Amino acid sequence: MKEIELKMQGKISRLTNQTFKFDERVKAGWFSAVYFLKTREIVEKYFNDNIVTMQFFQREETVLCGTDEVIALVKTFADNTDGLEIYSLKDGDKVKPFETVLTITGPYQDFGYLEGLIDGILARRTSVATNVYNVVKAANCSGKNKPVIFMGDRDDHFTTQAGDGYAAYIGGSTAQATHAMSEWWGKKGMGTMPHALIQLFNGDVVAATKAYQETFPEDDLIALVDYNNDAITDALQAARAFGSELKGVRVDTSGTMIDKYFVRNQHLLGTFDPRGVNAMLIFALRKALDDEGFQHVKIVVSGGFNETRITEFEKNGVPVDMYGVGGSLLKINIGFTGDNVLLNGEHQAKAGRKLMPNPRLERVE
Numbered sequence: 001m002k003e004i005e006l007k008m009q010g011k012i013s014r015l016t017n018q019t020f021k022f023d024e025r026v027k028a029g030w031f032s033a034v035y036f037l038k039t040r041e042i043v044e045k046y047f048n049d050n051i052v053t054m055q056f057f058q059r060e061e062t063v064l065c066g067t068d069e070v071i072a073l074v075k076t077f078a079d080n081t082d083g084l085e086i087y088s089l090k091d092g093d094k095v096k097p098f099e100t101v102l103t104i105t106g107p108y109q110d111f112g113y114l115e116g117l118i119d120g121i122l123a124r125r126t127s128v129a130t131n132v133y134n135v136v137k138a139a140n141c142s143g144k145n146k147p148v149i150f151m152g153d154r155d156d157h158f159t160t161q162a163g164d165g166y167a168a169y170i171g172g173s174t175a176q177a178t179h180a181m182s183e184w185w186g187k188k189g190m191g192t193m194p195h196a197l198i199q200l201f202n203g204d205v206v207a208a209t210k211a212y213q214e215t216f217p218e219d220d221l222i223a224l225v226d227y228n229n230d231a232i233t234d235a236l237q238a239a240r241a242f243g244s245e246l247k248g249v250r251v252d253t254s255g256t257m258i259d260k261y262f263v264r265n266q267h268l269l270g271t272f273d274p275r276g277v278n279a280m281l282i283f284a285l286r287k288a289l290d291d292e293g294f295q296h297v298k299i300v301v302s303g304g305f306n307e308t309r310i311t312e313f314e315k316n317g318v319p320v321d322m323y324g325v326g327g328s329l330l331k332i333n334i335g336f337t338g339d340n341v342l343l344n345g346e347h348q349a350k351a352g353r354k355l356m357p358n359p360r361l362e363r364v365e
Contacts, residue, residue: 014090015068015166017075019184026077029113036113043109053342054111055356056102056118058126058334063133064093064101065167066125070118071364074104078111087361091129092170100358101336108340115338122336124160125167131307131329132171138310139323147174147322149190150181151302155327168329192219192250198227205234206241213245220247222300229253230260231281232288239294248298248321251285253277255304277301279318286319300324 023030029037043050067088075081084106095101101122104111132150139146150168153161158180165181176182178189193212201208209223223238223246225231235249253259255276261284262274272280282299289297302324310323341349341356349355 015072015184017072020069020072020076021162022073022076026073026114026117031117032113033116036115040109040113043107043112048107048109050108051106051344052108052112052340053103053105053355054115054338054340055100056122056336056338057098057100057356058095058122058336059097060130060334061097062095062126062334063129063171064089064095064122064126065091065129065170066122066163067091067102069121069125069163070102073117073121074111074114077114078106080107080110083107084111086364088364089358089360090362091125093360095126098356100356100361103361105342112340119336119338121163123334124332125163125170126336127332127334128164128167128329129171130334131331132168132173132325134307135305135310135323135325135329136172138307138314141311141314142317146320149173149175149177149300149302149322149324150329151177151324151326152330153177153181153326155330164330192222193224195224195227195252198224203228206237209238209242209246213242221245222248222250224252225249226251226253226259226277228260229257232259232261232285235285235297236288236292236294239289239292239297244296246294246297248300249285249289250300250302250324251277251282252301252303252324253281277303277305279313279316282313282318282320298322302326304328 068091071086071088074086078084084104086104088102089095136148139148150165150173152164161178161180162183165176166184168176169185175190177191182189193208198205198208205223205225205227213221221242225234225238228234231251231253238249239246253276258274259281261281262269268280272278282301285299298321299319300322301320305323305325306328313320339349339353341353347354
């Protein structure tokens with residue numbers, strides 16, 4: 001958690017222009033709302049010597065992310081960047097509702113057409129960072145520092161992975177599913193085995209796990225145990241086969257399935273929802289492993305987990321050691337607003353808007 005706290009305190013170095021791979025069509029306004037492009041033409045014709053201050057804010061308690069990307073965008077595509085004055089908070093800062101996170105001062109025609117892109121970058125990155133932060137907070141509410149793996153590769157377009165992975169890192173995720181997700185913060189993706197590997201071994205979990213171990217001996221050995229919808233049986237078989245070499249088992253039971261454990265123990269049914277990765281299944285798995293002396297084997301769960309579900313697991317003491325979370329972390333639920341609030345140093349803004357100074361803002365060179 002120490003690195004997370006450093007990020008929250010703004011002690012992690014800013015990303016630079018070299019980090020990002022922008023589409024060169026940004027310069028031509030291809031991604032800007034047309035009314036911004038038309039406004040740029042009008043301003044160049046009638047108010048070429050104007051100086052405006054544009055400020056950005058949002059309306060929630062959030063973990064800010066995207067500022068480095070926005071600054072790089074402006075530095076790359078705005079005209080006369082040396083004449084722009086930029087003040088910004090940092091990625092990882094905790095932000096209050098309506099707190100100013102960024103201001104840009106300069107001639108409107110030099111940067112104004114980037115307003116929508118700036119809003120969008122901040123909205124997506126901050127949403128992901130905040131979602132991850134809340135999930136990590138839920139996973140650690142018992143004080144046990146449980147890792148959260150960011151598994152969002154199948155929940156959105158692949159081109160979003162680098163930025164989303166960085167935002168997840170800012171939010172506190174300790175591992176990412178793909179190399180692209182880890183690109184901006186200098187790590188590599190991690191993962192063990194998918195159901196496809198077990199399928200190729202005709203459903204033999206032990207054989208698939210053995211092949212994995214022989215091929216990637218440097219990795220922690222974690223067996224996927226829900227392929228046959230009999231997680232406890234397969235987990236015990238793997239633990240017996242590999243002993244101390246088995247570091248963990250992952251349960252990813254479909255939310256429409258009831259594990260065979262409950263078919264064999266129907267007296268347990270009737271007081272909870274037995275579908276998917278449920279608390280009763282994990283309690284039973286932990287007990288089965290412990291009873292045979294496999295206390296060292298950790299339990300990883302994935303499949304439909306979100307902040308609410310993790311909080312419920314943690315409050316009830318469900319013996320999970322690590323959570324894999326995907327789609328719920330990619331919900332875009334935070335929107336940013338950019339407003340012109342000063343014109344040539346004087347207040348001029350739409351009704352209800354005004355300059356909101358923030359002493360936490362830092363000058364960006």
